[in-house]
Amino acid sequence: xxxxxxxxxxxxxxxxxxxxxxxxxxxxxxxxxxxxxxxxxxxxxxxxxxxxxxxxxxxxxxxxxxxxxxxxxxxxxxxxxxxxxxxxxxxxxxxxxxxxxxxxxxxxxxxxxxxxxxxxxxxxxxxxxxxxxxxxxxxxxxxxxxxxxxxxxxxxxx
Numbered sequence: 001x002x003x004x005x006x007x008x009x010x011x012x013x014x015x016x017x018x019x020x021x022x023x024x025x026x027x028x029x030x031x032x033x034x035x036x037x038x039x040x041x042x043x044x045x046x047x048x049x050x051x052x053x054x055x056x057x058x059x060x061x062x063x064x065x066x067x068x069x070x071x072x073x074x075x076x077x078x079x080x081x082x083x084x085x086x087x088x089x090x091x092x093x094x095x096x097x098x099x100x101x102x103x104x105x106x107x108x109x110x111x112x113x114x115x116x117x118x119x120x121x122x123x124x125x126x127x128x129x130x131x132x133x134x135x136x137x138x139x140x141x142x143x144x145x146x147x148x149x150x151x152x153x154x155x156x157x158x
Contacts, residue, residue: 044103044148045140052141054104054149056134063134067155070130076123076157096157098127104149108136127155 047053056063099116113131115124140149 044150050140054140055138098155100153104137104151106146108139
């Protein structure tokens, strides 16, 4: 056999280098090719990057007043007395902040309601009950798709 035929037969056989090069080529084509983005229905978005944020239909001021009104009905709206410089007593309502967090679902309902910080357990349970019974919210949207959103809410109590 001549040297030329040996050389030709050598190039006809697949070598390990050629196989590895082909595998790398196919892998890179697969990984860098365009693919359709899959949307996870259970993904919960943060408020920061949303196109359209969820909102209470009548606004946050109305929401806060409704919550305080319902808390007062069940005995959680308290008044304290304060002495003025002239030593007269004036009734004052203390301002308290209650931090809550919940998920606004795609249908506008609220779920996973949590009351954060040190709050009386009865008041926290009542606040959760009030939030669950609110009218449905306008849900948030990301790129035109209605999504679930984690919503922080500070309730300023009287």
